[in-house]
Amino acid sequence: MQHIFFPQKAYKNLEFLSSEEARILRILSEYLEPLTRLAKQKVHTTILFLGSARIDPEDKSHPLYRYYWEAEELAYRLARWAIKLKPKGKNFVICTGGGPGIMEAANRGAQRAEGKSIGMNISLPHEQFPNTYISPELSFVFHYFFMRKFWLSYPAKAVVAFPGGFGTLDELFELLTLVQTEKINQNDLIILLYGEDYWRKIINFDELVKNKTISPEDLKIFTYKSTPESAFRFLKGRLQRFLTPANKIQSNFPPLISP
Numbered sequence: 001m002q003h004i005f006f007p008q009k010a011y012k013n014l015e016f017l018s019s020e021e022a023r024i025l026r027i028l029s030e031y032l033e034p035l036t037r038l039a040k041q042k043v044h045t046t047i048l049f050l051g052s053a054r055i056d057p058e059d060k061s062h063p064l065y066r067y068y069w070e071a072e073e074l075a076y077r078l079a080r081w082a083i084k085l086k087p088k089g090k091n092f093v094i095c096t097g098g099g100p101g102i103m104e105a106a107n108r109g110a111q112r113a114e115g116k117s118i119g120m121n122i123s124l125p126h127e128q129f130p131n132t133y134i135s136p137e138l139s140f141v142f143h144y145f146f147m148r149k150f151w152l153s154y155p156a157k158a159v160v161a162f163p164g165g166f167g168t169l170d171e172l173f174e175l176l177t178l179v180q181t182e183k184i185n186q187n188d189l190i191i192l193l194y195g196e197d198y199w200r201k202i203i204n205f206d207e208l209v210k211n212k213t214i215s216p217e218d219l220k221i222f223t224y225k226s227t228p229e230s231a232f233r234f235l236k237g238r239l240q241r242f243l244t245p246a247n248k249i250q251s252n253f254p255p256l257i258s259p
Contacts, residue, residue, distance in 0.1 A: 030147035034120075034140055038155065041137060045242060046095040046118060046155045047078055047235070050171050051102025051162030051194075053128070064163050067195060068105045071162050073228040074194070075109030075117075081236060083115050085243060092239055093118055095152065098139065099128045102162045107133035122148050149174065157242045158190040158235055163198040179221050180214070186221060190238050194231055196224035 016022055055068045075094050082092040094110040096103035098119030110117035111133045119134030121141045130139050142148035153159075153175060161172045175191060178184040193199045208214045225231035 027144060027147060030142055030144055031150070034151050037137070037140075038118075041116070042089040043093050043118070043138070043155065044089050044091050045157045046093045047082075047239075048152055048156040048159045049075060049094065049096045049102060049106035049162065050159065050164060050168045051105075052164040052168060053097075053099045053101040053103060054165070055101040055105075057105070064198075067102065067162050070194070070228050071102045071105035071160075072109040072112070074160065074231050075106040076113045077109075077228060077232040078235065079110040079113035079115035079117070081232075083113065090116060091243060092157065093138075095120065095156065096134075097121065097148075097152065097167075098130045098134060098141075100131055102164065104131035104133060107131055111135075120148055120152055153178075153184075156189065157239060158192065160192045160194055160231065160235075161199075162194045163202075169202075176218075176221055180218055190235065191222040192231060192235065193222050193224050194226065196226045199224065 010016060017025060049071060051067065051071060052064060055062055055064050057065075057068045059065060078092065079094050082090075085091050093116055094106050095118040096106045098107075098121035103119070107117045107119060108131075116135040116138055117133065118138040119130050119140065121128060121130050121139070122145060123141055123143055130141070140151070142151075149171065152171065159172075159175055161168060172191075172193075175184070175189070179186050179189060179191065205214070205219055209216050209219065223234065225234055
């Protein structure tokens with residue numbers, strides 16, 4: 001009897017899916033899978049925490065040591081406040097890049113408040129493992145940096161940038177540029193630089209204005225705060241406007257299939 005050969009279906013062919021030709025499918029997957037999962041978990045909006053991955057909460061000699069615990073406290077206050085908000089669903093969920101340092105601190109603070117939190121990790125040659133404080137159902141890993149950046153920023157209504165290095169600066173300046181160029185409306189995203197002393201030493205925004213590389217109005221895109229208490233009061237006061245009435249609630253995300 002002649003043997004019948006059954007070819008493999010294309011969407012099950014891992015060799016093809018990992019190929020250069022299938023790159024667009026991998027990119028689409030990194031759009032659609034998070035979209036579906038966030039909608040299923042009823043995540044409407046987020047608060048994004050940025051900051052150094054290199055701060056160890058056990059290393060008191062680290063020059064940025066205190067920022068770990070201040071990030072943890074701020075995330076705790078925000079998560080505790082957000083849990084009580086109505087309508088039902090998850091508003092202002094703490095979101096991070098999923099790694100250690102400031103990212104871990106923010107996820108840790110949300111867990112202490114008994115709230116859910118998001119971790120959006122990235123696969124790197126030297127693996128950055130998801131921290132243990134992320135809610136498992138909201139833990140993601142991306143291959144493409146640009147898709148990770150999209151999902152870090154797209155649902156965010158506030159960005160809190162703690163002291164950090166290249167990665168933090170990259171993500172912060174991309175968001176500042178998107179607001180400056182009006183790709184994101186300034187009224188739709190709150191940008192807070194946490195740790196005024198640090199940021200003023202690292203970036204001389206006033207010198208940029210003096211040299212006419214940015215406008216004086218561009219300094220209004222962001223705000224400095226330096227304590228969990230003042231940052232919480234500031235964010236709480238400005239985030240209220242993003243809450244949707246219960247009878248008008250809709251997903252923050254576009255439909256999977258257009259009508």
